[in-house]
Amino acid sequence: MASRRGLQLSVQLARQLHSSSKRLAAFTFSASQADPSLGATSKMNLCQAVNNAMDTALKSDPSTCLFGEDVAFGGVFRCSVGLQEKYGKDRVFNTPLCEQGIAGFGIGLAVAGATAIAEIQFADYIFPAFDQIVNEAAKYRYRSGGLFDCGKLTIRATWGAVGHGALYHSQSPEAYFAHTPGLKIVIPRGPIQAKGLLLSCIRDDDPCLFFEPKLLYRTAVEEVPVGDYQLELSKAEVVRQGKDVTMVGWGTQLHVLMEAAQIAKEQLGADCEVIDLKTILPWDVDTVAESVTKTGRLLVSHEAPVTCGFAAEIGATIQGRCFLNLEAPITRVCGWDTPFPHVYEPFYLPTKWRVVDAIKKLSHF
Amino acid sequence: MLSRLSRFCLPSYLAKANTSLAAITAQYSSIETDSFRVHEFTEKYLHHRTAEFTEKMTFIEPSHQPTIPIYRVTDSSGKFIDPTQDPNLDKDFAMKVYRTMSLLNEMDKILYDSQRQGRISFYMTNFGEEASHVGSAAAMQDDDLVYAQYREAGVLMWRGFTLEAFINQCYGNANDIGKGKQMPIHYGSLEHNFVTISSPLATQLSQAVGSAYAFKRAGNGRVVIVYFGDGAASEGDAHAAFNFAGIMRCPVIFFCRNNGYAISTPAKEQYGGDGIASQGPCHALNTIRVDGNDFFAVYNATKAAREMAQHNQPVLIEAMTYRVGHHSTSDDSTAYRSHDEVKTWNTKEHPISRFRTYLIDKGWWKEEEDADWQKEARKEVLTSFNASEKVQMLHPHEMFEEVYKKKTKNLQHQQQQLDEHLEQYAEHYPMEQFEKAPRKTD
Numbered sequence: 001m002a003s004r005r006g007l008q009l010s011v012q013l014a015r016q017l018h019s020s021s022k023r024l025a026a027f028t029f030s031a032s033q034a035d036p037s038l039g040a041t042s043k044m045n046l047c048q049a050v051n052n053a054m055d056t057a058l059k060s061d062p063s064t065c066l067f068g069e070d071v072a073f074g075g076v077f078r079c080s081v082g083l084q085e086k087y088g089k090d091r092v093f094n095t096p097l098c099e100q101g102i103a104g105f106g107i108g109l110a111v112a113g114a115t116a117i118a119e120i121q122f123a124d125y126i127f128p129a130f131d132q133i134v135n136e137a138a139k140y141r142y143r144s145g146g147l148f149d150c151g152k153l154t155i156r157a158t159w160g161a162v163g164h165g166a167l168y169h170s171q172s173p174e175a176y177f178a179h180t181p182g183l184k185i186v187i188p189r190g191p192i193q194a195k196g197l198l199l200s201c202i203r204d205d206d207p208c209l210f211f212e213p214k215l216l217y218r219t220a221v222e223e224v225p226v227g228d229y230q231l232e233l234s235k236a237e238v239v240r241q242g243k244d245v246t247m248v249g250w251g252t253q254l255h256v257l258m259e260a261a262q263i264a265k266e267q268l269g270a271d272c273e274v275i276d277l278k279t280i281l282p283w284d285v286d287t288v289a290e291s292v293t294k295t296g297r298l299l300v301s302h303e304a305p306v307t308c309g310f311a312a313e314i315g316a317t318i319q320g321r322c323f324l325n326l327e328a329p330i331t332r333v334c335g336w337d338t339p340f341p342h343v344y345e346p347f348y349l350p351t352k353w354r355v356v357d358a359i360k361k362l363s364h365f
Numbered sequence: 366m367l368s369r370l371s372r373f374c375l376p377s378y379l380a381k382a383n384t385s386l387a388a389i390t391a392q393y394s395s396i397e398t399d400s401f402r403v404h405e406f407t408e409k410y411l412h413h414r415t416a417e418f419t420e421k422m423t424f425i426e427p428s429h430q431p432t433i434p435i436y437r438v439t440d441s442s443g444k445f446i447d448p449t450q451d452p453n454l455d456k457d458f459a460m461k462v463y464r465t466m467s468l469l470n471e472m473d474k475i476l477y478d479s480q481r482q483g484r485i486s487f488y489m490t491n492f493g494e495e496a497s498h499v500g501s502a503a504a505m506q507d508d509d510l511v512y513a514q515y516r517e518a519g520v521l522m523w524r525g526f527t528l529e530a531f532i533n534q535c536y537g538n539a540n541d542i543g544k545g546k547q548m549p550i551h552y553g554s555l556e557h558n559f560v561t562i563s564s565p566l567a568t569q570l571s572q573a574v575g576s577a578y579a580f581k582r583a584g585n586g587r588v589v590i591v592y593f594g595d596g597a598a599s600e601g602d603a604h605a606a607f608n609f610a611g612i613m614r615c616p617v618i619f620f621c622r623n624n625g626y627a628i629s630t631p632a633k634e635q636y637g638g639d640g641i642a643s644q645g646p647c648h649a650l651n652t653i654r655v656d657g658n659d660f661f662a663v664y665n666a667t668k669a670a671r672e673m674a675q676h677n678q679p680v681l682i683e684a685m686t687y688r689v690g691h692h693s694t695s696d697d698s699t700a701y702r703s704h705d706e707v708k709t710w711n712t713k714e715h716p717i718s719r720f721r722t723y724l725i726d727k728g729w730w731k732e733e734e735d736a737d738w739q740k741e742a743r744k745e746v747l748t749s750f751n752a753s754e755k756v757q758m759l760h761p762h763e764m765f766e767e768v769y770k771k772k773t774k775n776l777q778h779q780q781q782q783l784d785e786h787l788e789q790y791a792e793h794y795p796m797e798q799f800e801k802a803p804r805k806t807d
Contacts, residue, residue, distance in 0.1 A: 063579070090582055096612060101571045101605030108575020111560060112510070114582065116575070128601070135565045136572070144553045144561035145544035146767045181768045205770035234773070282773040 026163075026349055030258040031222045032239075034192045038225035047217040049191035049224050050079045050156070053198040054117060056228050058087045061115050063152075064202070066092045068102055068119030076121060077158060077217055103129035103155065107137050110150035110207070117202060120157040123211055124168040129155075130176070137207040138182030151205040156198070159187065159211035160252050161303050161349060166342035172251075172304035172335075177209055178281045178313065184208040184233060185280040189254040191222040196231030197278065204233060213251040236284035238291065242273035245362055246291040247299045248314060250277045253350065257301055260355035267356070270363050280310055288314065289321045296327035297362045301350050306334035328365035333358045412649070433642045433654045435685055438661035441714055443722030445661075452665055456729050461523075462503060462660060463724055464738075466495040466717050469519045471742040472528060473690070475750060476535060480549075480694040484754065485535045487549045491518050493658070493689030496716030497622055499523050500663025501682070505590055505671055510576055511559045512569040512591040515550055516622065516688075520592070524557040528749040538756035539800055544766070545758050566597040570606030570619070577615035581677060588674045590618040590667075596627020598641045610679040611649035618670045619650065619681045622657065624688035629701040645681035657684030658716040660723075687714070761787075762803035 034041055044052060058064050066080060066087075072094045074081035084092035095102050099120055106118035120126045126133070133155065141149035161170045174185050184206050188194040194212065201208035239254065240261055249257045254276045261272035273291050277283060292298045298318055300311035315330040333350040341348055399418060406416035438450045445451050454462070473490040480488040491498065498519025505511075511520055518531065530542065534552050537545030543553055543561060553561025560569070560576075573591035580587045597603060598621055610617050621641045625632050632640070645652030651673050655662040663684055670680035687710040691698045698707070712718075724730035765772060765780045772780075787794065 063582070065578075065582070096605075096608050098601075098605045098608065100601055101609050104568060104571025104602060104605060105575035105578070105609055108572035108577070109579045110575075111572060112576035112579035112583075114579040131565060132568060132571070132602075136563065136568050139563070140561075141767045141770065143543070143547050143551070143563060145542055145546060147542060147553050147555040148561050149770070151770060184769075282769070282775055285775070 026161075026346065026351060027252065027255045028259055029190070029216065029220050030239075030255050031220075032190050032192050034223060034225050038229045039227045040225065041223035042226050043221060044191050044195075044224040045216075045218050046188075046191045046194050046212065046220045047077060047079050049195040049222075050198060050212060051081060051083070052224065052226070053195040053202075054080065054083060055086070056195075056199060057115070057117065057202045058083060058091060060228065063113065064091065064115040064117065065109060066117045066119070067095050067105070068156075069097055069121050070094060071119050075119065077214065079156075079212075079217075080119075099125055099128040100132055103132035103137070106153045106155065107132060107140070107150045107207075110153040111140070111148055113152070115152045115202060116150075116154070118153065118155045120155060122169055122171075122214075123157040123159040123173050124171040126155075126157050126173060133177065133183070133207075133209070134180045138180045140182075140207075142182060149205075150207050153207045154198070154201045154204075154210055155208070156210045156212060158214040158217075160213045160215060161340070161345065162215050163345065164342065165340070166345075167339045170303075170340040170345075172211075172302060174209075174211060174280045174302075175304055175308060175310045175313075178310050180281075182206070183281055185211070186233060186278060187211045187213065187251040187280060188278065189213070189239075189251060189276050190216065190220045191224045193231060193276075193278065195224055196229050197233070199228070200230040200233050203230065208233075211251065215252050231278075234279045234282050234284055236278060236287040237276045238273060238287065239276050240272065240274035242271040242295065244271045244273075244295055245297040245299060245359055246273045246275065246288065246295045247301065247355070247359075248275045248277055248288055248311075249301045250280065251303075253301050253303055256350065256352050257355060260352040260359065263352060263356050264359045268360055268363060270359055272359065277314075283314070285317055285321065289318060292318050292322045293325045296325050297365075298322075298326070298330045299333060299355070299358055299362060300330070301333040301355055303335050303349060305337045306332050307337050309334050328362045331358050331362055427638060430639065432639045433652070433683075435654050435656050436662050436666060437656035437659050438665060439659050439719065439723065441719065443719040443726065450661065450665060452661060452668075456727075458503075459724060459727070459729060462499055463717075463720055463730070464742075465499050465519060465523050466660075466720065467738065468528075468742045468745070469495055469498070469522050470717060471739060472518075472522075472531060472746050475743065475746045476532070476549075477690070477694065479750065485549050487694055488535065489515055489550050489693045490690035491516055493687050493710055493715065494622055494624060495519050496660040496720065497620075497657040497663050497684040497686050500660045501590065501592075501620055501667040501684075504664050504667035505588065508558055509588045509590060509671070510573075510580075511557075512573040512576070512589065513552075513559065513562050514566065514569065514593045514597060514622075515562050515564075516594070517592045518550070518552065521552055521554065521557060521559050524554075524559065526552065526554055526557050526559070528746055529753065530554070532746075532749045532753040533756070536753045536756070537758060538753060539759045539804075540753070540756050544763055567593055567600035567602040567606075569593070570597075570600075570602050571609060573619075574606050574610045574613065574615050574617055577610070577617035577674075577679075578613050581614075581616055586675065588616045588618065588671055590620055592620045592622060594627060595621060595623040595625070595632055595635055595641055596630065598644070599627075599635055607644060607648035607650060607681070614677045615679055616674045616677055617679045618667065618674050619645075619679070620667070621681070621683045622686060623683050624657075624686045626688050626692070626698075626702070628692045628696060629698070631702075640683055640685075642681060642683035645683075648681075650679050650681040652681045652683075654683045654685060657686030658714055658719060660716065660720050686716075689715070758799045760800045760803040 106116040109116040264270040311332040502520040502523035533540040535549035551562040577589040642654040
């Protein structure tokens with residue numbers, strides 16, 4: 001029932017996104033440059049980059065199937081446009097409206113040795129598949145002593161705030177899954193990362209969850225390498241160098257942090273280092289610890305509610321690793337511990353002003 | 366309420382109808398629009414099954430529908446009822462069937478008792494359901510993929526999984542191919558195309574459909590058979606799997622063991638309809654209900670089902686049987702069912718004795734031979750059992766293996782933490798039960 005509602009809303013959301021993204025944007029997108037060694041590039045938004053990655057995956061491995069609710073006609077966010085025409089109805093197809101079935105079916109494909117790319121229309125609707133993902137996909141290799149695995153499974157889902165998605169079109173459920181050994185969880189911040197990281201997930205030997213920040217689908221445009229390339233999983237990236245405060249985020253929030261870093265520089269004279277974590281599980285402790293050893297201060301920010309959000313894990317780990325280097329308490333700037341609200345979204349989100357305020361307090365501690 | 370309705374609503378409706386019949390008739394669909402809708406419903410909504418209108422308001426009353434009959438080949442005494450249904454097994458094959466069923470029975474008795482003595486932590490017997498396991502397994506090809514629930518050890522035994530392998534798994538010792546990670550009876554074997562069992566019920570059903578779809582695309586002629594109980598059929602995953610299979614037209618056989626109970630919950634508290642089989646046709650599955658205690662009925666039906674599945678017609682088989690044993694070693698079934706009921710199923714209606722009658726009638730087996738064979742089987746199980754018991758567990762480092770394909774930095778670190786801890790506190794841990802060194806180094 002929830003999904004059907006989501007299905008109707010999603011088309012509407014996609015349209016509105018297209019027409020009024022500026023009004024909704026609580027951030028400015030910071031474009032990245034691709035590694036020149038990856039060759040020729042083409043202008044793509046995040047949606048097109050995802051499409052391009054799946055096109056590449058379908059082309060390079062004939063066992064690859066792409067499936068989910070409404071993917072055949074191109075997907076409610078247009079991520080699979082043209083792929084059924086190109087690869088056939090047996091490889092790109094709709095499933096019945098049933099998330100637990102989609103996840104289970106994908107696991108079965110992978111167990112039989114095929115590459116499975118399953119789409120869950122909104123991360124908010126991944127919970128019916130929680131059992132299949134947490135009890136089954138994550139534990140398949142372990143429990144069989146390596147006899148069977150579903151490493152060829154990737155589950156993609158749209159993710160994060162979108163301006164008016166309210167409770168069930170805005171969620172960031174990564175922390176629920178981060179408590180599950182056996183899974184990999186990846187969230188890109190823009191088109192270049194989306195393509196490279198998604199291809200890595202699809203070809204990785206472990207089951208992956210790939211969350212796509214839906215607010216960036218159309219607003220984020222970069223020069224994306226057209227060739228086949230992968231970006232390393234479990235590798236964070238220092239996107240902005242600094243010496244005073246380390247800020248860690250992922251997905252859309254990374255851009256909020258970039259803006260806040262700029263404001264902090266101009267208004268407070270604070271030099272912030274910004275790290276895109278990219279992989280939530282297993283995460284890159286070393287890169288973050290190295291940065292905090294240098295700066296002595298850590299701020300972690302995510303859209304998801306603060307209590308037991310992934311920032312808690314980062315905070316606890318870095319406190320253990322960098323206790324002697326820390327000059328201020330580790331700070332979390334996150335969503336409040338409420339469901340994601342409709343009209344109050346501007347006050348719910350960890351905005352750049354909340355981040356700037358936190359940097360101010362960190363600097364003066 | 367009804368009288369109020371007729372007093373106020375109905376007369377006014379009738380009055381309206383009488384006065385402006387023509388106007389109301391005009392609101393009814395014309396033949397042309399009917400035929401458009403019939404066409405649309407037929408082609409687009411009902412998978413080309415012809416839609417029909419009716420002017421008679423009739424609700425389908427489930428209790429008035431006939432139940433799906435139970436296909437049987439032999440009667441309770443093991444005699445063929447319709448001789449044309451005899452698959453004419455050869456002697457070797459029939460003897461293998463019998464030996465598998467009765468060996469399973471002996472293994473169950475010993476492992477059940479060993480749990481009672483605290484030598485293994487848990488066990489689940491297969492008592493009373495042996496024919497549904499071996500009957501279905503014998504009708505499949507050895508490279509067909511099996512997804513099981515947990516009470517299908519006979520399938521694996523039919524395929525040649527050894528007593529040693531079963532018992533090593535129950536001990537979780539270093540020779541267990543599952544490496545001691547799961548509870549007893551959670552068997553799996555790549556070599557025998559038997560996907561490792563997991564505890565969450567029904568999760569294997571939609572996975573089986575996914576694997577069947579992969580086989581269909583690969584065109585490899587392989588079929589998937591997935592087993593589950595009547596209780597598991599209530600899970601959402603069962604609905605998902607039936608529906609996906611019906612739409613995707615996969616080479617999959619759903620095999621339901623309806624043994625009357627899900628732990629203490631009787632079937633009548635599990636579903637209100639005509640068992641599990643009735644769910645088949647509504648999901649476009651070719652469906653049959655069989656006598657699960659009749660090896661021949663299960664064998665014939667599964668053989669025919671495999672043929673259909675191979676041509677991408679998914680099948681549902683509901684085998685009517687009875688769980689003679691307790692649900693598990695953690696359950697005492699006398700708390701919720703009668704002794705007499707169990708006794709009847711365990712004696713008069715037992716699948717193994719029924720098959721034995723058939724063998725004796727054929728002149729392939731003698732009642733006197735049975736005691737010797739049982740003794741021999743028992744000895745074989747005990748030999749394996751004693752050997753398994755002496756084997757140590759793998760080194761504790763195994764705990765960190767295969768969480769991911771490659772051990773993560775985090776897990777390497779945690780393994781090191783455990784090592785450092787054990788360096789000082791080993792005396793508080795059961796070190797003597799585990800191997801001294803890890804088999805893998807990384």
